Amino acid sequence: MRPSPDEPRADTPPATAAALLPLVGGPANVTSVAHCMTRLRLGLADPSLVDEERVRALPAVLGVVSDDTYQVVLGPGVVGRVTAAFEELLAAKSAEKEDGTAARLAARGAELKAERGRRNATPLKLALRRVANIFVPLIPALIGCGVLAGVNGLLVNAGWLPGLTPALAAIASGFMALIAVFVGHNTAKEFGGTPVLGGAVAAVVVYPGVAKVTAFGLALSPGQGGVLGALGAALLGTYVEKWCHRHVPPTLDVLLTPALTVLIAGLATLYGLMYVAGEISTAIGTAADWLLSTTGAFAGLVLGGLFLPLVMLGLHQALIPIHTTLIEQQGYTVLLPVLAMAGAGQVGAATAVYVRRRHDTSLRTTIRSALPAGLLGVGEPLIYGVSLPLGRPFLTACAGGAAGGAFIGFFAMLGHQVGATAIGPSGWALFPLLAGSESLLTTTAIYAGGLATGYAVGFAATWAFGGLGGPDEDEDEETDAGRLSDPCRSPVTSARTDGA
Known part of the structure; x- marks a missing residue:
């Protein structure tokens, strides 16, 4: 039987969302909705309610991954439209009153999710997820500025549009000049601190005035330690801030905590972290260059494979x-x-x-x-x-x-x-x-x-x-x-x- 022209195709975003929702346990089983470049990521109260075989059989679904969230692989472009349709469908269903069964399901699901979280909470996995949460949000800006830097290089080499290339260079380089601030902001946010304080402490790393500061008998240079120094500075600032919240009297907390956070973490950054992070950063660059220039073919074989x-x-x-x-x-x-x-x-x-x-x-x-x-x-x-x-x-x-x-x-x-x-x-x-x-x-x-x-x-x-x-x-x-x-x-x- 041929479908009516008025019926949506089975692989359109609304049709995919409508077909997917009951297969993952219905609205009461969905606790969160998000997406990345290729995957619809669903938080589920009870993952055992998923009919995975039928999910995989949907025309638009390319695969599924079970992790701390249930991830449906849909591909670039498609995933954003399906996510929007899925969220609209959930919003429409949320007006329906939940009964006692749904409440019991949510309670059971919370227990199962907590148990699964404990099982997956190995130190390595937690560390990698936190690294990703800090740096992945920066990737769009890195891509945009990188493309503009490449275009500007082509124009400079060709001698075209000399009046425009300085502007392009400034636009392409501005983000990289201040990337430490964004890393500090995201680090504090990820570890439970105040994001703007993390950015303030990390800003010390790229402030031009650090050239007047001497540490270990050597003058510092702006940007020394780079993103690693910024990450360490913001992480230290977060721990200082949490300590201050616990020990500073409530009446003085709003004044002393931010000041002590920036002061203590800033001094530690200038007189320790920037130097150490700078040495580590230099070692990373040297090691990468040595690896490819000395063992290039073998290193490429291992890394690519x-x-x-x-x-x-x-x-x-x-x-x-x-x-x-x-x-x-x-x-x-x-x-x-x-x-x-x-x-x-x-x-x-x-x-x-x-x-x-x-x-x-x-x-x-x-x-x-x-x-x-x-x-x-x-x-x-x-x-x-x-x-x-x-x-x-x-x-x-x-x-x-x-x-x-x-x-x-x-x-x-x-x-x-x-x-x-x-x-x-x-x-x-x-x-x-x-x-x-x-x-x-x-x-x-x-x-x-x-x-x-x-x-x-x-x-x-x-x-x-x-x-x-x-x-x-x-x-x-x-x-x-x-x-x-x-x-x-x-x-x-x-x-x-x-x-x-």
């Missing part, structure tokens, strides 16, 4: 401060282009699956919808919709990433470093942000060569070792092909991940 598993475990978040530190020091991070090769390997693997499994209509539809995002560096749709459910193609995608990383690392050994002026994008989206030790043309050519290598090796490895069978085999699509294309039936997807 392991990045997808790091994303699956959530450990990639630990690299965000390192990228930011390198951008502060050198103007670009040499690690991101190498790590971006993991996405290239995954694109190559997905393409091989698409060609090899030509009878699997469902799987090919998923790949067609996810591949454009993969080319632009958004890998989650391909991870959760294709490579991870199939199993072996996830490993062959890692092989493609390792080959692409080795390609870029090899040229780094020859002195041709490739870097990115901002973090966030990869794939083709990284081209406007490229910078390096050579001309832009050379840097672009090396990066493009790495992508091509990742695509080719990912494709070839998946074709040969992906366990996909022959392209002309008349398989029973309702059994083997269906099992491979349906993430619900794959044992691989039952493994927990921490999200990307």
Whole structure:
């Protein structure tokens, strides 16, 4: 029976939201709604009420991830529209009066959520989540300013619009000059302090007047210690502020607590943290340069090959401060282009699956919808919709990433470093942000060569070792092909991940 023209398509955002809500336990089971670049993140009172098999079967759903929130992978662009429709639907349903069953469900769900939170609250996971909460909100500004810096560099090199380039340089550099303040603000917010006090303490790091201060017999320089110094200063300020709230009389709290917080944390920053953080930052830059210039091909092989598993475990978040530190020091991070090769390997693997499994209509539809995002560096749709459910193609995608990383690392050994002026994008989206030790043309050519290598090796490895069978085999699509294309039936997807 053909649907009426007035009925919404099954894969439109309103239809997806309407179909999804009852499958996650209904309005009473949803405690929070948010989204990132590719995922709808739902807080659920009782996760056991989710009909996961039917959620995965929705046309717009590329995969699901169970963590501290229930995450539905929808892909870039789509996720924002589905989230808005989902929130509107929840708002409409909230007018309905909850009965005693819903109240009991909420109480039971709160207990289950607390238990799950305790189970997942390992020190490493908590630390990585807090690092992400501090730095991830800064990524849009890093991307925007990085793109403008790249455009300005092109204009300067070409000698075009000389009257405009100083303005572009100021716009592109302003955020980076004050990034320590934003890091301090987010650090205090994350650790329960007053955000503006965290920003005030961190501002000491970039204040030009610190050049008149001598610590350890050496004059300080503005920006010394960078984001690491700002993070440490704001964290110390938060602990000082909390101590003051506990011990300062209430009548004096509003005056003494802010003053003591800024004074004590500021002095500790000037006479200790800036120097220590500066040494650490310098060591990070030196180590990254040494790693690629000395062991470049091997380092690229390891980094490019392991990045997808790091994303699956959530450990990639630990690299965000390192990228930011390198951008502060050198103007670009040499690690991101190498790590971006993991996405290239995954694109190559997905393409091989698409060609090899030509009878699997469902799987090919998923790949067609996810591949454009993969080319632009958004890998989650391909991870959760294709490579991870199939199993072996996830490993062959890692092989493609390792080959692409080795390609870029090899040229780094020859002195041709490739870097990115901002973090966030990869794939083709990284081209406007490229910078390096050579001309832009050379840097672009090396990066493009790495992508091509990742695509080719990912494709070839998946074709040969992906366990996909022959392209002309008349398989029973309702059994083997269906099992491979349906993430619900794959044992691989039952493994927990921490999200990307």
